[in-house]
Amino acid sequence: xxxxxxxxxxxxxxxxxxxxxxxxxxxxxxxxxxxxxxxxxxxxxxxxxxxxxxxxxxxxxxxxxxxxxxxxxxxxxxxxxxxxxxxxxxxxxxxxxxxxxxxxxxxxxxxxxxxxxxxxxxxxxxxxxxxxxxxxxxxxxxxxxxxxxxxxxxxxxxxxxxxxxxxxxxxxxxxxxxxxxxxxxxxxxxxxxxxxxxxxxxxxxxxxxxxxxxxxxxxxxxxxxxxxxxxxxxxxxxxxxxxxxxxxxxxxxxxxxxxxxxxxxxxxxxxxxxxxxxxxxxxxxxxxxxxxxxxxxxxxxxxxxxxxxxxxxxxxxxxxxxxxxxxxxxxxxxxxxxxxxxxxxxxxxxxxxxxxxxxxxxxxxxxxxxxxxxxxxxxxxxxxxxxxxxxxxxxxxxxxxxxxxxxxxxxxxxxxxxxxxxxxxxxxxxxxxxxxxxxxxxxxxxxxxxxxxxxxxxxxxxxxxxxxxxxxxxxxxxxxxxxxxxxxxxxxxxxxxxxxxxxxxxxxxxxxxxxxxxxxxxxxxxxxxxxxxxxxxxxxxxxxxxxxxxxxxxxxxxxxxxxxxxxxxxxxxxxxxxxxxxxxxxxxxxxxxxxxxxxxxxxxxxxxxxxxxxxxxxxxxxxxxxxxxxxxxxxxxxxxxxxxxxxxxxxxxxxxxxxxxxxxxxxxxxxxxxxxxxxxxxxxxxxxxxxxxxxxxxxxxxxxxxx
Amino acid sequence: xxxxxxxxxxxxxxxxxxxxxxxxxxxxxxxxxxxxxxxxxxxxxxxxxxxxxxxxxxxxxxxxxxxxxxxxxxxxxxxxxxxxxxxxxxxxxxxxxxxxxxxxxxxxxxxxxxxxxxxxxxxxxxxxxx
Numbered sequence: 001x002x003x004x005x006x007x008x009x010x011x012x013x014x015x016x017x018x019x020x021x022x023x024x025x026x027x028x029x030x031x032x033x034x035x036x037x038x039x040x041x042x043x044x045x046x047x048x049x050x051x052x053x054x055x056x057x058x059x060x061x062x063x064x065x066x067x068x069x070x071x072x073x074x075x076x077x078x079x080x081x082x083x084x085x086x087x088x089x090x091x092x093x094x095x096x097x098x099x100x101x102x103x104x105x106x107x108x109x110x111x112x113x114x115x116x117x118x119x120x121x122x123x124x125x126x127x128x129x130x131x132x133x134x135x136x137x138x139x140x141x142x143x144x145x146x147x148x149x150x151x152x153x154x155x156x157x158x159x160x161x162x163x164x165x166x167x168x169x170x171x172x173x174x175x176x177x178x179x180x181x182x183x184x185x186x187x188x189x190x191x192x193x194x195x196x197x198x199x200x201x202x203x204x205x206x207x208x209x210x211x212x213x214x215x216x217x218x219x220x221x222x223x224x225x226x227x228x229x230x231x232x233x234x235x236x237x238x239x240x241x242x243x244x245x246x247x248x249x250x251x252x253x254x255x256x257x258x259x260x261x262x263x264x265x266x267x268x269x270x271x272x273x274x275x276x277x278x279x280x281x282x283x284x285x286x287x288x289x290x291x292x293x294x295x296x297x298x299x300x301x302x303x304x305x306x307x308x309x310x311x312x313x314x315x316x317x318x319x320x321x322x323x324x325x326x327x328x329x330x331x332x333x334x335x336x337x338x339x340x341x342x343x344x345x346x347x348x349x350x351x352x353x354x355x356x357x358x359x360x361x362x363x364x365x366x367x368x369x370x371x372x373x374x375x376x377x378x379x380x381x382x383x384x385x386x387x388x389x390x391x392x393x394x395x396x397x398x399x400x401x402x403x404x405x406x407x408x409x410x411x412x413x414x415x416x417x418x419x420x421x422x423x424x425x426x427x428x429x430x431x432x433x434x435x436x437x438x439x440x441x442x443x444x445x446x447x448x449x450x451x452x453x454x455x456x457x458x459x460x461x462x463x464x465x466x467x468x469x470x471x472x473x474x475x476x477x478x479x480x481x482x483x484x485x486x487x488x489x490x491x492x493x494x495x496x497x498x499x500x501x502x503x504x505x506x507x508x509x510x511x512x513x514x515x516x517x518x519x520x521x522x523x524x525x526x527x528x529x530x531x532x533x534x535x536x537x538x539x540x541x542x543x544x545x546x547x548x549x550x551x552x553x554x555x556x557x558x559x560x561x562x563x564x565x566x567x568x569x570x571x572x573x574x575x576x577x578x579x580x581x582x583x584x585x586x587x588x589x590x591x592x593x594x595x596x597x598x599x600x601x602x603x604x605x606x607x608x609x610x611x612x613x614x615x616x617x618x619x620x621x622x623x624x625x626x627x628x629x630x631x632x633x634x635x636x637x638x639x640x641x642x643x644x645x646x647x648x649x650x651x652x653x654x655x656x657x658x659x660x661x662x663x664x665x666x667x668x669x670x671x672x673x674x675x676x677x678x679x680x681x682x683x684x685x686x687x688x689x690x691x692x693x694x695x696x697x698x699x700x701x702x703x704x705x706x707x
Numbered sequence: 708x709x710x711x712x713x714x715x716x717x718x719x720x721x722x723x724x725x726x727x728x729x730x731x732x733x734x735x736x737x738x739x740x741x742x743x744x745x746x747x748x749x750x751x752x753x754x755x756x757x758x759x760x761x762x763x764x765x766x767x768x769x770x771x772x773x774x775x776x777x778x779x780x781x782x783x784x785x786x787x788x789x790x791x792x793x794x795x796x797x798x799x800x801x802x803x804x805x806x807x808x809x810x811x812x813x814x815x816x817x818x819x820x821x822x823x824x825x826x827x828x829x830x831x832x833x834x835x836x837x
Contacts, residue, residue: 476799480765483796487817488722494822495726500733523818541800587800 009206016199020192027188114151237315237336243293243329245269257315257338259308270334276305279312292321296329302339314339362458368451370395382438382460384431395456411442415454418446424699425461437462471537479530486526489519521656528660531591532643535667540588542671542700546581547589549621549692550614556593557612560601568606569627571597576614582621583696588668595661596625596688602655603686604629620674620693627687632680640678641666649682665690672697712758712833713737717747717775719767726822727761727794734826744770748778751786758833762811764795764802773802776809790836792829 231238232251237258240249247265255262258276271277271285280303291299298320306312315336322331356363362379366372372390380386403411403426414421423440430436439461445453493516495501497509504512534540557564557571564571600610608628615622632640632647639645644659669676673693680686714731718724719742728738739754741747743766751757760779764772772793779786790812795802803814812832815825 472799476797480796483818484720484723487796488720488726490818491723491726491730491822495730498823500730527818 009203009210012203012206013199016195016203020195020199023191023195024188027184114155237334237338239270239334239336241270241332241334243331245271245289245332248331257307257313257336258305273306276307279304279306288319292319292332293329296321296323296327303336305336314343362456362460364390364395364456364458366395366454366456368454370454373453379458382430382436382458383428384434389431395454415442415444415451418444418449418451420444425465428458436460437465468537468539472534472539475530475533475537475539479526482526483523486519486523489515490523493519521658524656525658525660528658528664531664532660532667535664540671540700542585542588542697544583544585544697544699547584547586548579548581549584549589549593549623550575550579552586552590553593553597553612553614553623556590556597560594560598563598564601567601567604569601569604569608569610571601571610571612573612574614576616576621578616579614579621580616580694582692582694584672584692585697588697589672589692592665592668592690593623595665596690599657599661600625600627600629600686600688602657603627603650603653608685617691620691623690623692625688626685628685631682631684631686632678633682637678637680641676711735711737713739713754713756714759714761714829715747715750715754715757716740716761717742717744717766717772718761718763719743719765720763723763723817730822730826731761734830743767744772744775744778747775751779757786757789759829760789760791761829762791762793762795764793764797773805773809776806776811780810790832792825792832794825 234251234253237254238251239247239254241247247268247270250262250265252262254260254265260275265275268275271288273279277285284303288299288301291297298318300318301316303315303317304312305315315338317334317336319332319334321329322333324330357376359376360378362382363374363376364372364379365374372393372395375385375387375390379390383390403423407423407426411421411423421440421442423442425437425439427435428438437460439459441457441459443455443457444451445455493512496504497512497516553573553575557573597610597612604610604627610625610627613622613624630649630653633649636645636647640647641662643663645662646657646659650657666676669690669692673695674691676688676690678686678688714736716724716727716731716738718727718740724740724742728740731738739750739757741750745768747760762772762775766772766775772795776791778784779789779791781787791806791810793803793806793811793814794817795814796817806814813828
């Protein structure tokens with residue numbers, strides 16, 4: 001289309017120019033056609049005739065040829081023409097057309113020259129007189145020429161162009177003809193301009209129209225490309241069939257979803273089992289066909305199809321008939337959406353919904369402004385409020401008022417920082433006024449740095465507390481039951497040994513000592529077991545206080561002085577001067593030092609040295625204790641922190657231990673966020689290290705501390 | 708000889724009660740033993756002078772040592788100021804706190820102390836009180 005319009009444009013331009021050119025040519029030719037080519041010279045008959053013939057001949061040639069000469073000669077010719085006229089009038093009858101020449105006389109030449117002069121002065125630029133020296137010695141001729149020349153020299157010397165050539169000529173402007181020609185030329189010019197203007201305008205119009213058309217078709221072409229791309233890359237399966245259901249076009253998604261390559265499906269009938277169809281009962285396809293083909297209406301529904309690999313899938317389908325002008329079906333456009341993903345998500349959603357609905361924790365979901373959007377049945381049960389009473393309202397309403405101010409503040413500080421908040425145990429009030437113990441955990445759901453929801457989990461810990469209490473009570477009773485007979489044996493043995501019930505002989509004393517010390521070991525073991533059971537049961541209470549471990553260690557050292565003295569070992573302590581206070585439970589941490597220091601003392605032979613060091617580290621405190629004792633055998637080192645383990649090399653030695661101390665130490669150190677480890681060489685010594693971070697221990701409401 | 712102090716021993720385990728009484732008597736104290744709070748309260752009302760109470764936590768009957776302390780420390784009770792030494796094997800930290808908070812003078816864990824040590828401390832305490 002574009003190409004044709006270019007040619008059309010070009011043709012138009014060309015045509016217009018040609019028209020103009022031709023018109024100009026015609027008009028100019030016409031104006032020229034009226035020019036006469038006759039000439040006359042003032043000369044004797046014979047030469048006159050020859051000259052005029054020559055002149056005419058040349059004139060004609062020149063008129064046909066060279067423009068400049070033509071112009072000049074035109075004038076020359078009219079000159080002669082006029083001369084004939086004047087000569088005729090001045091006594092000599094001019095003959096304009098033909099070859100007749102009239103010999104001028106001396107008296108008639110002057111008016112001719114004067115007339116020439118006059119006309120020259122009037123139309124200066126148009127007049128030209130060529131005066132040529134005559135070649136003959138004819139007296140009349142010479143006289144004519146010299147008279148003319150004399151007159152010109154006297155009156156209009158500027159008329160002379162060349163001195164030595166004299167041909168008296170004559171000019172008569174054909175005024176009418178000239179002005180006529182002027183008019184014609186002017187008209188021609190106007191017509192030229194008008195026609196040119198019209199032509200240009202028409203060309204512009206056509207160009208514009210052509211461009212508009214071109215733009216329009218380009219636009220249409222682009223739109224079509226766009227639509228084609230849109231259809232081709234649509235996520236949904238789009239198939240175009242003819243009125244019989246033969247596939248004419250299928251987009252990329254069809255291949256992706258059905259697994260069949262596009263080439264395989266062209267020309268095949270859609271809906272048959274050769275491709276992805278044929279999974280539905282026959283009646284389904286009949287109904288479908290009836291609707292789209294005979295009723296010519298769109299079919300919207302769901303269908304089961306089968307992929308090339310045999311996998312069946314569920315799809316949402318819309319098949320629309322496209323009708324031609326006569327209302328007959330021309331095409332069918334079928335769009336299918338694979339619902340597999342969606343069904344999967346729905347299933348997952350149902351699963352999560354069920355999980356939340358049946359959770360034994362109360363679940364509440366709210367918007368950032370605490371407006372409740374969901375609570376699960378457990379929450380309803382715990383608080384006594386039903387869904388209807390709570391959803392849509394602000395969650396603060398549910399606060400029983402038993403949460404302290406600082407706790408409330410802590411809650412909002414965490415939530416505003418988009419952090420999880422875990423509450424302490426507090427008492428909540430139900431709708432009916434009864435109270436129960438609970439703990440809350442609030443999780444902000446943050447999307448792109450903005451809190452979208454709060455998920456609140458509430459745990460009814462009444463039962464948990466009851467269980468903990470029961471556990472503790474059991475441990476307490478068990479410990480009491482265990483300790484009672486131990487106390488009895490202790491004190492009875494003590495009294496006998498003290499001689500309170502009679503004299504005791506040497507052997508008896510010895511044996512009684514064994515009973516007594518055996519019993520002491522039992523007591524230590526029971527104490528350790530009880531501690532371990534509390535640690536394991538998680539019923540351990542932790543009450544952090546700002547604690548300086550240097551003081552604790554010094555205190556423990558003092559407490560162990562009897563043992564240190566008895567073992568005859570030296571204990572040096574180097575304390576970090578600038579020891580800060582860390583939030584630690586002093587009772588628990590004390591046990592760590594008690595165990596480690598007494599171990600070092602117990603397992604170092606007399607004369608040995610024990611060094612204790614505390615130092616500050618980047619984010620915590622390092623405690624180390626080195627001894628020159630028995631060490632821990634290499635192959636047993638990995639069991640050192642396990643319950644009831646005692647290494648072989650110290651079993652035989654004169655030192656007692658429960659095998660539980662290090663387990664307890666490790667548990668307590670872990671609870672404070674620190675680490676414990678050691679290095680040891682058998683028979684050389686052992687060094688234990690403990691790090692405790694400044695962040696210390698978190699408060700735990702337990703039912704018991706350690707013994 | 709200075710007058711002997713009378714100690715009321717509340718202990719439900721017979722063997723322990725015997726050895727405690729024995730030791731205390733050998734140390735020159737007068738001893739009265741009771742096995743339950745009810746019994747103890749009766750003795751307290753009957754006996755003119757009780758200088759100190761040796762109290763175990765677990766006792767016969769429903770009430771335990773804490774109940775006894777509460778009862779004794781009631782504002783109208785004349786035995787409000789009798790010092791109480793709790794000597795028990797109970798493992799609970801808060802029980803210890805509770806006793807001391809309620810007004811018990813001292814707490815001993817049986818298995819951690821020699822009998823003679825406790826008795827000596829007892830004597831020292833009573834003598835200093837004078």
